[in-house]
Amino acid sequence: MTESPILCSIDLDAPGKQVGQLQVPRSSNMAGWSNQYVPIVSIAGGDGPTAVVLGGVHGDEPEGQIAALNLLRRLEPAQVHGRLIVIPCVSMDASLEYSRLWPSGANMNRSFPGSPDGSPDEQLAHFLSTEVFPRSEIVVDMHSGGRTGLCVPWSEMHWVDDPEQRRQMVDGMYAWNADWCCVYIDIAGSGLLVGEAERQGKIVVSTELGGGGFVTAEIHRLSISGLENVLRHFGVIAGEAVTRADLGKPEQTLLMATERDNYLLAPESGLFETFVDLGQHVSVGEPLGQMHFLERPDRAPEVIESLTDGIVCSVRAIATTDQGDNVVVVAREASRSELD
Template identity: 50%
Template sequence: MSKSPIRSSIDYEQQGKQWGTLSVPYSYNLSGWSQLQIPIAQIANGEGPTVLLMAGNHGDEYPGQIAIMRLMRELNVEQINGRVIMIPILNVPASKASTRLSPVDGKNLNRCFPGDPVGTLTEVIAHYLTTELFPQADVVIDLHTGGRGVYFYPCAHMHLVDDLEQRQKMARGAMAYNTDFAFLYADIAGTGLLPVEAESQGKVVITTELGGGEVTSQPLHQLSQSGLRNVLVHLGLVEGEVQTRESLGLAPTRWIEALDAKDYLFSPESGLYESLVDVGQDVAAGQPLGALHFPERPDREPTIIEAHSDGILIAHRGPTVTNQGDILVCLAHNVSPDVLKTF
């Protein structure tokens, strides 16, 4: 691939704490020399792992953006053993517009990897991460929520990668977030995901789905921030004592999976969706999970969305207004003991 046109004001080889920007050529309106400015900070101190910490991959997912901005201000050089590169808002135009996709080119950053240095704005950003930042990192952390479209029971999640050493490190990182659930998920909505590109480069990848929707409660912000800091302590990057579920007086993390396409239930028609079961609840096969109502035919009985098997409702539709093909439910299952042994 050609060299990235993005310029960083950060010197990645320099020790200490730096604040800067990634400058992306971006001609719009009347200005031919405009740039999109992506905030970035780095703290480096001696030997240790390099952690690339990011949020705002989708613009309408804010807890991670806030958690990283807090860390950027709070961490100092003396607390660090290694290097942390922090990008709180990868998709700046989408964050400003409260949208999942970039309003500049309509692209989903999380479907654009490995990217293109001469492509659209979003593709150029993906290419820079792929070729410049992922190769420098030992660990890649990409913080998500379900955005405005999906509400998740807050969880750390990961792919079931083939390399067992990589899988074990990723699982330990997921458990360090201290969420009630750790979730193994499948890619059902296309290719080009950020985690997949980082995994293919052999990186330890840690990701989350911390709720979703327009409202973020104080406990959810607290989980986002405390869990992230605990992961950095677990990695040996930040000094401190690792907190475990046991030390917090909590039950062990419950590992669940949704690896079959049947576990993802989509709306058969357009209508108004009524959730009948809260996320995080165990359900039985045949149990009603939601009802799809039809405002143009209020005399018509709603379509009932049922569980196809026993499981755990890990996520459901966020907005009430629903179009045909929108995700309604993700039904997860307990991870088998054989898989757990590989952790």
């Protein structure tokens, strides 16, 4: 395997708390020889599992970035039973521009497993795939709907075939203590970070913490409390994990968005008007929204109908929509026993 061109300024196997950078080679119009610095922190306090915590794979999703920053500043080695490797923002340039994609147009969440000889995003994905994930048992990848999507705040997972890996991922998903949990599929290509971590047999916990271009105090509280509770659940940091019952809250609602028909796509470009609210129950054939066409004010809007019965768990947060963009996700309610 080709050695990674990325330099890491800290020793990922050393004890204690280290703060450093990953130096990703790049060229720009301002500098032919340059590096993009990606922050990385390792906190090791003793024997125990290793967890990787990642935020900002998409730059317009600040929820996870802020939760990771709060976590790494607060924790000291004495509070960590194993090791934490925290990268609070994977896509630095995208975050600085509040953009989903890198300035190059790369989607970091379609770059895995990466390549040491590829573009900067592929080089970074390769480093994570070959140097970071193999050191861990748990991978936490925090997302939200970003600027263009608004989701009910959920913790999520893919279905994986290995029963023990799946059981631990289900437990981790529920340990976030969000009101909603969701099992989802990929509908926009391969190359996801979580997919590579799952392929390596890791326990993967992910989220969609709201979105829509804004973050409420409630979402910030859920982001950090959920992250810390998951790490306690797996014995990475000190303290007892709490359950929904401990918090006086009802059991989570489990959503299954595992069919293509759960994901409604715009048939044409235009302005999307939603008819439905997050958490609303809908039926097959029920109108979910409609597309308007500015160039044709005389033309009737194109209505988009639900293809399934279920609960609205995501809606498009902005009206401007291209053909093929996801506008609504309708998932069916399920029981936890279905994940056994």
